[in-house]
Amino acid sequence: MSKHPDWLDNAVFYEIYPQSFFDSNGDGIGDIPGIINKLDYIADLGCNAIWMNPCFVSPFLDAGYDVADYYKVAPRYGTNDDLIRLFEEVHKRRMHIILDLVPGHTSWEHPWFKASMKAARNEYTDRYIWTDDLWDSLTGYGFLRGISEREGSVIVNFFSHQPALNYGFYKPEKPWQQPMDAEGPQKTLQAMMDVMRFWLSRGCDGFRVDMAGSLVKNDQEGKGNIALWQKVRAFLDEEFPEAAIISEWGEPDKSLRGGFHMDFLLHFGPSHYNDLFRCDEPYFSARGKGNAAAFVEKYMEYYNKSKDRGLICIPSGNHDMDRLARSLHGDELKIAFAFLLTMPGAPYIYYGDEIGMRYVEGLNSVEGGYKRTGSRSPMQWDDSKNAGFSTAPEEKLYIPLDNAADRPTAAAQMADPNSLRSEVKRLINMRMQHPALQNYSEIKFVHTGYPLMYTRSSGDETLLVILNPSAEEHKVDCCKALGTCIYQLNGSARYEDNGIVVPAQSASVFVI
Template sequence: MAKKWWQDKVVYQIYPRSFQDSNGDGIGDLPGIISRLDYLSDLGIDAIWLSPVYCSPQDDNGYDISDYQDIDPMFGSLEDMERLIAEADKRGIKIIMDLVLNHSSDEHRWFREAKKSKDNPYHDYYVWRDGEEGILPNEMRASFGGPAWEWVPELEQYYFHQFSVKQPDLNWENPKVRQEIYDMILWWMDKGVGGFRLDVIDQIAKEPDRGITANGPKLHKWIQELSRETFQKADLITVGETWGATPEIAKLYSNPDGSEFSMVFQFEHVMLDQEPGKEKWDLSPLPFVELKKNFAKWQKELYGCGWNSLFWNNHDLPRIVSRWGNDKEYRKESAKMLATVLHGMQGTPYIYQGEELGMTNVRFPDITHYRDIETLHMYEERLEAGYKKEEILRSVYAKGRDNARTPMQWDDSKNGGFTDGTPWIEVNPNYLEINAKKEISDADSIYNYYKKLIKLRKENMVFTQGEFQLLLEEDPQIFAYTRTTGEEMMCVIANFTDKPAPCRLPETWQKKELLIHNYNTENIGGVLRPYEAMIYIDR
């Protein structure tokens, strides 16, 4: 498979609301991001995935778009967006826009028109069913709770929404909808964006009458049309968010011929620590051996015929150092270990803002401190179902989306340097100890470790092209694997636990070139210390 230009790149996700406020209103904005581009350039990233900054009523923090071709005033202006693209480009950084094409806001012009009458030309831009009030078309549920159907009395119809009631699903069966979307994407491409992340894209081919949301029969036909009409007209980075992907489906999404996307986000690994068949809030210990086998499956299945995205965190997931590391005694070691394991694999690494600092989950004292619509709905539903508040909060502390959305911790000044005003959500109190200013000046910091990993990825082709082989498959503590090309072999060895771990790998590896190590002192005796990780290379 010929190497693509983006395969040795590293992407950094920014959640704009929480990154940097420039005007004191407590909400991060585009000028704030521009002011921090040198920080990102120093880190070594190549692209910024920007969560939505379009006009939006903010029912789902921007994933409910009311105008795809304008910037919400809370984030700045279209001119600010154009300046961000230009300033990032000067630093060799591309901007990846977040596209929400499964649904719009109910305040979008299309939906406002659609509600006026069944004969309105925009009515068929959405998914409607005739019916009677109180008698739902079927029993489908929305992801944020409640029925997936909402009654509109003046039309005597229900509209379909897979998420919030304020996020009506777009009707991709209508070719006019698809053309409107393609025209909008081409408009952004003309602005100079370097790519797109496609939110819940595997749900656009829904067939609600048959209970189908993800992976509908027409999905790949429509994605291929989308790619042909837009992405293939330039050399972009594109990634689809696909919760229901299997390796076979992912081979279609990330086919090297470019017919769909550059790569795919799949989520099997991040769903392992929940009770089978239940919600993410139903906590279960991480089955570590299963995690290793899951990564190995995706590495092997897509090798030479697709492309993985590599991530532990995003705006919907808890902080990885709190989730599967140790955010207390071994925060630094475990954060570095998790980075080592991930960045050593084949695929495009995604760093979520603050991950490079080892930012942690937050534990607010009660539900009034939280802002996330999904968390608030779950809290009310579980209270009504008889759960105790303490039990619900335990799930929120572990899996709530606001764990990732507390403001970026820049320094130890008020509000972590995020804002001079009152932040839209409180800063994690540990910003006094965990912040960018402190990390940058510490040669042994998590930040500088990420910086080194990014550099190694660009200097050693084995990171992008090497074939993956899992070692010590059944070991309950150690995650080890090799990556091999014709010229060189790399070995990643990591203790995933807080206990010493005897390592049964051949000692010959310790005689090879050590690329990176998360402890300052040499490993002696073949026993890995808590969360110890290293990468060796044999050239």
């Protein structure tokens, strides 16, 4: 196993979208003091690590993924001192926290970009990717033209207000396409490592890296981006060996080779992640019409290529996906979490997924959320005003709340031993008690279809996980009796007539 920070061995992450988590000052938007106020809630759930979405100065045309100052906390969230205090409070609880780094682009309001728009050559002329001629054809790239006195068009990375930073081209094809080792791309990389150094030296434990595979352009096989991130990893290993980096890449065979400690399986890309949770017939639906075979095949391909390099992480969701509870309900959610919390890799729980928060339908876009807005509504803490999220007037809330009378709340679920949150807490506790269930331990799939069966092993301990989301009982031929059951939901699987009989909508774990 490659070198990695020790704390990643059993890390279970909780993703916080700061705008919507907890508002401490009554202005209708979540903030850093609010996160500090709720750290004990996260610790009680069993999570020992946090990923926080962007919190830096921004015009918020893309919810903070359009950074205008990498070195300053946005005033609506608090101050740099508040963020440093958050680091300290997290560490007091023996937890870790990673920030969201957006290295591929900035806001068009960033001072770097404003300087790069000037006709006269300056320090930032090559910080972004500009053509030499305003009328240059740019097939395959989004771009802006006619916005400055500078001759040329500028490439954008996502929305049109997010100009792409210049890390060079793996295979330059035109004069304006600089190679990776040119001065401009090298200075851009150094500037981003300086940003990382600034926050790591103040107590941050690492970064989730936005669009990590997109920095080097014209890099179809990912070789340029892999080489770039290997340089970043070497810098971290030398100066901050306990810092972790996780990529939004979705191709672990590339990202982990590039030096990332972890990569997400994402709702886009080739992973078949959505076959499990978000499609017409999700595998974890009680209808039992789903298919996990393509997911398992791709997962094991990635796993066998990268298991000695790092972790493949399967999140419950994130700020870009539909809520898990939009397609799964009731015990379907519990069994989905039984899967998420018994698989290898560091689990990631999106705030509110642990209580089954719903996708809020029919919302207008907020801060570039568009269809994603319904997954970013305020955390539902209790039955008080605004679900305990904020004391502000309802019309001032960052995003409207789920207004259903039966909306789930953290307080109610904490008081109910049969709630989804209580089940998630029980699963995390089991994961922490058994090395075979932790992040770097081995996995082998025994059966796909219904039920899904796999073993997890570490040292002398081997566990068998059996999951049947279907509303029908299933039997699998097997000549070997089951061992000791250490976890069950809706009854445990049993050995009967030379086979394993698995109850409907059940989950169980055995020591074998």
